Structure formats: structure tokens, C-alpha cells
Amino acid sequence: MSSRTERARDLPRSVFVHEILDPSGRSLTWLEEQGVRVVRGEETWAASHLDEDALIERGRGHVALMGASTNPITRRVIEELPDLAFISKYGIGVDSIDMAAAEEHGVLVTNTPVPENIEAVAEYTVAAMLALRKQLLFYTTERMREGGWRTPDAWGDFVWRKTVGYVGFGRIARAVARRLQGWDTTTLVYDPYIEVQEPGVRQTSLEELLAESDVITLHxxxxxxxRHLIDEAALSLVKPSAVIVNSARGSLMDLDAVHRAMLGGRLAGVALDAYEHEPPEIDHPLFLLPNVLATPHASAWVRETFQRISDCGAENLAAALRGDVPDNAVNPQVLG
Known part of the structure; x- marks a missing residue:
């Protein structure tokens, strides 16, 4: 066992929850019933936006931090909180945590890859594809109120029998592909970290995927x-009729390059639910275009999903504090 997790046995069992996501509050109450002192952040159901100094100040004296991605846990945070032994991360991605520093200092990180999160994001992704392909951003109730009707300037299109390209083929991407199985889509996958074995799936280069896909979905x-995998060079390969959905991470896309591609008629539409900086600068010119669907990182914003994420985060932390290896440990090697 690492020095920090071992030393934590002799320290008060205390967690600072820097982001509260639990719609019912039961997960934190349950933790308290397990003998854990829970210190809640001042804001609930909102991003607290603590900077490094504030997170360090609020985190002092706690052996654990728990929250989502709004407040990055940097190397400085980890190094200036010597009692910190556990980070219970709400959600799947851990890119908001300096994992190299966590491993170096023996801090155990857990995440919450619950099925409810995976399925919620997969459903959103399919909904976003359809919204873009069916011109649902153009054909609205407001347009009809103003006397608008259908027009040859805005034709809908199919997902059925089209080519869908998946950049990354983890659990969420596979859940999307599973939903589209009955739609006779051609499935292309770019993922340099795995070998895809599923029948009917063609693993290919990123360049080939971009050139052939009618719908590109980032996972x-x-x-x-x-960072900026989808940049000017990548977009130069895309069909002008294609659409892109990003329900993964905002840093995957260069929004300036996307804006130029949209203005130049080199991309038919884009759906964004994740941003490099959140909330994004909403005055970015990309958000003024009519064929852009922008949502506030809401793909998993389902009460049932957030309840399960919160419960799982609490369960992970309780297991770690007992000295067990949590099922969702991201870096269990720090425990030796």
C-alpha cells in the first residue's frame, strides 16, 4: 500500500465534496452513516468553479476529494494536500485529474462508469444525429408561427443506410452502434488503442473514416x-454533407476550424455537448450558425443517471476508506 493511503488509515475519515450532483442527497447521507465526515461545497447542483487556491484551502485536512470535472485536480493541488489519499471522481473521464501526479504520490483515483451514464450519452448522441440530419434546428415551431414551411433550401437526410464513423470505440460508442444496428448503417471505427472484433465493423484510419462517413461521432x-484531433486538416477530408457529433470531450475539436468549415460549406452540421473550457464563450461565432446544436454538457443530465453516479462515487470512496480495492479504481497499482 502506498504511503498516502496507508497513512490515511490513521487520519480522520473526511471528504470534501467540491461538486454535489446527488439529486436526493442520499449518497452523502449514506457516507455519513458509514462514519465518514462529509464536508459539502457551498454550491449544490451548480459548478462551484473553485480555483487551485480555493480547492487547496477547502481540501486541507481531508483524506478525500469527491466531485466531477469542473474543478481540475492539478499536480499543485495534489502536492499541497499531503493528507489527500483518495479522489472519487463523478463520471467516466479522469482528464480533469493529473493522473501522473496522483500515481507519483500514491493517490487512488476512482470513477463511475455506471450503465446509466453510458446509455444516457448514447441516447443523446443518436438524438443529436437525428436533429442534424432531419433539419430539426431549422424546421421548428417558431418557424411555423412565423409562417415558414418546408423549403428546398433545407432538405432532411437519412441516418438509415448511411456510413457512421466512430472516433474511439469504447462503451458509449458501442452503445450508439448497438442502437443503430437495425438502421443498416455501415460502421467505421478509428481507435488506435484497441483491435475491434465485432462483425460488421470496419476498423480504419482516421483519414479514411473522415472521408467516407456521413455521420462522425466522437468518443x-x-x-x-x-487535442484538436478535428482540426483544419481533418475537416478538409470530410464530406460537405457530413455532420459531426461531439458528446465526448471538447478538446477533441478546434472550434475555430469547425467554424471556418461551416462557413465554407465544407460541413453540414455539428452537435456539441462538451467544451474545452466550460461553460464555453457563448459569443464564439460558431454558436451563431443555424446548423449548430449546442447543449450545456447535458447528455447525461438524467435524474436516474446522476443518482446512480452519486451512489457509485460514494460506494467507491467507502470501499477505499475500508482498505478495499474499489471495483472502479482507475489506478489500483498505487495500492501495491
């Missing part, structure tokens, strides 16, 4: 290597 994790 890669965020990393330094794939």
Missing part, C-alpha cells in the same frame, strides 16, 4: 496527443 478520451 475518444481527452489527451495531449489528440
Amino acid at each position: 475518444a478520451v481527452a489527451s495531449t496527443a489528440n
